[in-house]
Amino acid sequence: xxxxxxxxxxxxxxxxxxxxxxxxxxxxxxxxxxxxxxxxxxxxxxxxxxxxxxxxxxxxxxxxxxxxxxxxxxxxxxxxxxxxxxxxxxxxxxxxxxxxxxxxxxxxxxxxxxxxxxxxxxxxxxxxxxxxxxxxxxxxxxxxxxxxxxxxxxxxxxxxxxxxxxxxxxxxxxxxxxxxxxxxxxxxxxxxxxxxxxxxxxxxxxxxxxxxxxxxxxxxxxxxxxxxxxxxxxxxxxxxxxxxxxxxxxxxxxxxxxxxxxxxxxxxxxxxxxxxxxxxxxxxxxxxxxxxxxxxxxxxxxxxxxxxxxxxxxxxxxxxxxxxxxxxxxxxxxxxxxxxxxxxxxxxxxxxxxxxxxxxxxxxxxxxxxxxxxxxxxxxxxxxxxxxxxxxxxxxxxxxxxxxxxxxxxxxxxxxxxxxxxxxxxxxxxxxxxxxxxxxxxxxxxxxxxxxxxxxxxxxxxxxxxxxxxxxxxxxxxxxxxxxxxxxxxxxxxxxxxxxxxxxxxxxxxxxxxxxxxxxxxxxxxxxxxxxxxxxxxxxxxxxxxxxxxxxxxxxxxxxxxxxxxxxxxxxxxxxxxxxxxxxxxxxxxxxxxxxxxxxxxxxxxxxxxxxxxxxxxxxxxxxxxxxxxxxxxxxxxxxxxxxxxxxxxxxxxxxxxxxxxxxxxxxxxxxxxxxxxxxxxxxxxxxxxxxxxxxxxxxxxxxxxxxxxxxxxxxxxxxxxxxxxxxxxxxxxxxxxxxxxxxxxxxxxxxxxxxxxxxxxxxxxxxxxxxxxxxxxxxxxxxxxxxxxxxx
Numbered sequence: 001x002x003x004x005x006x007x008x009x010x011x012x013x014x015x016x017x018x019x020x021x022x023x024x025x026x027x028x029x030x031x032x033x034x035x036x037x038x039x040x041x042x043x044x045x046x047x048x049x050x051x052x053x054x055x056x057x058x059x060x061x062x063x064x065x066x067x068x069x070x071x072x073x074x075x076x077x078x079x080x081x082x083x084x085x086x087x088x089x090x091x092x093x094x095x096x097x098x099x100x101x102x103x104x105x106x107x108x109x110x111x112x113x114x115x116x117x118x119x120x121x122x123x124x125x126x127x128x129x130x131x132x133x134x135x136x137x138x139x140x141x142x143x144x145x146x147x148x149x150x151x152x153x154x155x156x157x158x159x160x161x162x163x164x165x166x167x168x169x170x171x172x173x174x175x176x177x178x179x180x181x182x183x184x185x186x187x188x189x190x191x192x193x194x195x196x197x198x199x200x201x202x203x204x205x206x207x208x209x210x211x212x213x214x215x216x217x218x219x220x221x222x223x224x225x226x227x228x229x230x231x232x233x234x235x236x237x238x239x240x241x242x243x244x245x246x247x248x249x250x251x252x253x254x255x256x257x258x259x260x261x262x263x264x265x266x267x268x269x270x271x272x273x274x275x276x277x278x279x280x281x282x283x284x285x286x287x288x289x290x291x292x293x294x295x296x297x298x299x300x301x302x303x304x305x306x307x308x309x310x311x312x313x314x315x316x317x318x319x320x321x322x323x324x325x326x327x328x329x330x331x332x333x334x335x336x337x338x339x340x341x342x343x344x345x346x347x348x349x350x351x352x353x354x355x356x357x358x359x360x361x362x363x364x365x366x367x368x369x370x371x372x373x374x375x376x377x378x379x380x381x382x383x384x385x386x387x388x389x390x391x392x393x394x395x396x397x398x399x400x401x402x403x404x405x406x407x408x409x410x411x412x413x414x415x416x417x418x419x420x421x422x423x424x425x426x427x428x429x430x431x432x433x434x435x436x437x438x439x440x441x442x443x444x445x446x447x448x449x450x451x452x453x454x455x456x457x458x459x460x461x462x463x464x465x466x467x468x469x470x471x472x473x474x475x476x477x478x479x480x481x482x483x484x485x486x487x488x489x490x491x492x493x494x495x496x497x498x499x500x501x502x503x504x505x506x507x508x509x510x511x512x513x514x515x516x517x518x519x520x521x522x523x524x525x526x527x528x529x530x531x532x533x534x535x536x537x538x539x540x541x542x543x544x545x546x547x548x549x550x551x552x553x554x555x556x557x558x559x560x561x562x563x564x565x566x567x568x569x570x571x572x573x574x575x576x577x578x579x580x581x582x583x584x585x586x587x588x589x590x591x592x593x594x595x596x597x598x599x600x601x602x603x604x605x606x607x608x609x610x611x612x613x614x615x616x617x618x619x620x621x622x623x624x625x626x627x628x629x630x631x632x633x634x635x636x637x638x639x640x641x642x643x644x645x646x647x648x649x650x651x652x653x654x655x656x657x658x659x660x661x662x663x664x665x666x667x668x669x670x671x672x673x674x675x676x677x678x679x680x681x682x683x684x685x686x687x688x689x690x691x692x693x694x695x696x697x698x699x700x701x702x703x704x705x706x707x708x709x710x711x712x713x714x715x716x717x718x719x720x721x722x723x724x725x726x727x728x729x730x731x732x733x734x735x736x737x738x739x740x741x742x743x744x745x746x747x748x749x750x751x752x753x754x755x756x757x758x759x760x761x762x763x764x765x766x767x768x769x770x771x772x773x774x775x776x777x778x779x780x781x782x783x784x785x786x787x788x789x790x791x792x793x
């Protein structure tokens with residue numbers, strides 16, 4: 001038998017039963033404990049108990065639940081096909097019982113401003129939470145599990161002494177976790193919306209999202225069927241909307257009636273009912289460790305994920321499957337618990353990242369209300385980044401086609417291959433080759449490495465190819481290998497590269513990124529020790545304030561007024577050389593802790609003059625430099641600015657201030673904002689993940705009203721299509737994918753069957769526009785039955 005994680009679960013997986021000896025005063029060394037205590041009688045705890053008992057009938061399994069057997073909060077539970085597959089393999093009896101009560105449907109309805117859009121092909125399965133508990137109770141009783149409802153569990157220390165294994169499935173408010181808080185080290189984060197679980201006595205015919213724009217603010221309904229005659233209804237809104245609408249003064253009954261009135265159309269005028277329902281805020285639970293001795297966390301005690309991307313029950317059931325499998329596969333309990341955490345942690349972390357993206361989308365729902373209706377629906381469906389453009393096309397091509405038509409995609413054109421105009425420059429698609437330092441220049445002069453690097457990627461189909469950060473002075477370099485535009489010779493070398501791009505890759509634009517290293521300069525080449533000071537030949541550094549980047553780094557001098565004037569002039573002169581060198585676009589680097597970024601962040605700018613203190617003052621010098629550059633940069637050529645939208649550090653720049661920074665640059669003439677994050681302080685704590693910086697670009701685009709370039713672990717053309725079509729980004733910049741494949745954009749076109757003006761193969765390369773043939777590997781298919789001709793009749 002195989003669980004949803006691919007681990008053996010079931011009687012046949014175990015082989016010969018192992019003999020164990022239990023020491024009541026210390027954790028058992030075997031991974032097949034004979035005495036197991038489960039704290040918490042929810043679905044996760046009950047299913048764990050059933051699996052443990054089924055795998056070892058001689059095992060004593062006790063479930064402590066302080067509530068009654070039929071106590072439950074909420075109404076319906078949604079399970080995925082993957083989870084059901086794991087259940088089917090691990091315990092067919094439970095699976096068959098579940099199947100008998102599932103409600104299945106395919107559609108999602110999104111209702112906004114009186115218009116309903118339906119997307120199909122999503123395959124949901126749900127049943128009532130009380131029914132699920134009944135099934136698991138019956139299975140536990142049949143297997144001989146000792147169920148103790150209405151019974152408070154003994155203290156965690158006592159359970160650990162008297163049992164070989166303790167499974168803490170006692171929920172988001174886990175007492176077991178709190179007892180060992182110093183070991184598990186939990187992090188609990190409360191969010192900005194209030195929500196309430198209710199039910200309707202009829203079945204929605206789809207998963208329904210409905211938006212209500214009230215006089216108090218935006219409210220939303222999440223509804224889905226869980227029985228032929230019943231649906232779960234969750235009503236959610238921002239805390240300030242909840243208070244403005246008076247819900248903070250209403251009890252359970254009054255709140256239920258009021259919600260039914262607000263969403264009367266979705267409910268067809270029918271009432272809602274409650275079940276000990278109360279308004280609450282969602283809390284995300286993350287633990288640094290999941291086990292301590294013979295005690296292990298499971299389900300909501302270990303982790304939570306917002307209900308808008310699925311059921312916490314799903315995660316708890318998958319935890320149970322993995323824990324049972326690991327106990328069977330490993331020779332000692334500690335090895336089994338370590339393997340369980342190692343297996344589940346990355347899966348849970350990925351789910352929590354998706355859940356965070358989803359819950360934040362709903363928290364900021366009012367940001368998207370003005371989008372075209374179909375784009376709004378697409379944005380909602382892809383909000384967690386788990387459902388993508390390509391995934392949605394497989395599920396419902398008709399719906400996806402309608403979104404693309406509304407967006408303006410020509411027939412047969414993926415969103416990433418639609419053009420974008422910035423001033424006098426028309427980009428033929430939405431792909432940018434992100435700036436990547438080569439650290440291969442001599443005296444700031446770009447050479448053959450830069451020609452090949454930029455030229456190859458220009459031939460690869462991207463609309464815009466960006467240089468690395470080109471420094472405006474010798475002392476503004478990061479390393480001795482950085483390029484510059486502070487001499488005529490450097491300008492001539494860059495002209496050689498731009499001429500190649502324009503002549504050999506017509507239609508491809510090349511942009512220059514201008515910057516100054518500030519306190520992060522005079523360091524070794526990246527592969528010799530990133531951010532490490534040079535062993536010799538150091539040059540003096542300047543910065544807004546005399547703060548070293550990290551311990552052991554050189555302490556910069558604070559820029560004087562005269563030096564500020566000189567820096568502005570150097571940026572202006574470099575921009576003039578860039579124009580003469582033939583660049584199509586100029587980007588001012590105000591991110592990643594370099595000089596101009598150092599002015600923007602309160603963590604690196606401690607000045608007390610007009611260039612420090614308030615956000616307005618910290619913006620002053622970067623805007624002065626921008627204006628100086630804009631004066632000499634040709635009016636028809638666009639200018640962008642790269643910012644770090646968060647410092648990923650307490651007290652630093654955050655998303656709200658980043659919007660104000662973007663607005664300020666847009667007001668001074670920036671045509672787009674390149675939205676990156678971090679690298680401002682060495683002790684940052686970034687939250688890495690797929691497309692992890694895209695939400696910052698999304699926020700700036702909608703709140704500052706300026707086109708944005710999204711960056712940060714955008715790794716697939718499907719991601720690009722999704723971000724562009726949802727309206728979260730105008731352009732997507734990719735670095736590592738272009739290092740892996742210089743023809744990434746052209747290959748993306750070929751893989752999507754696109755051959756149009758958004759992806760033009762250079763004439764010498766056109767023969768490579770289709771994948772090369774490979775040898776056939778398919779075997780002959782059987783054509784005759786083993787016993788001669790088929791008998792008819």
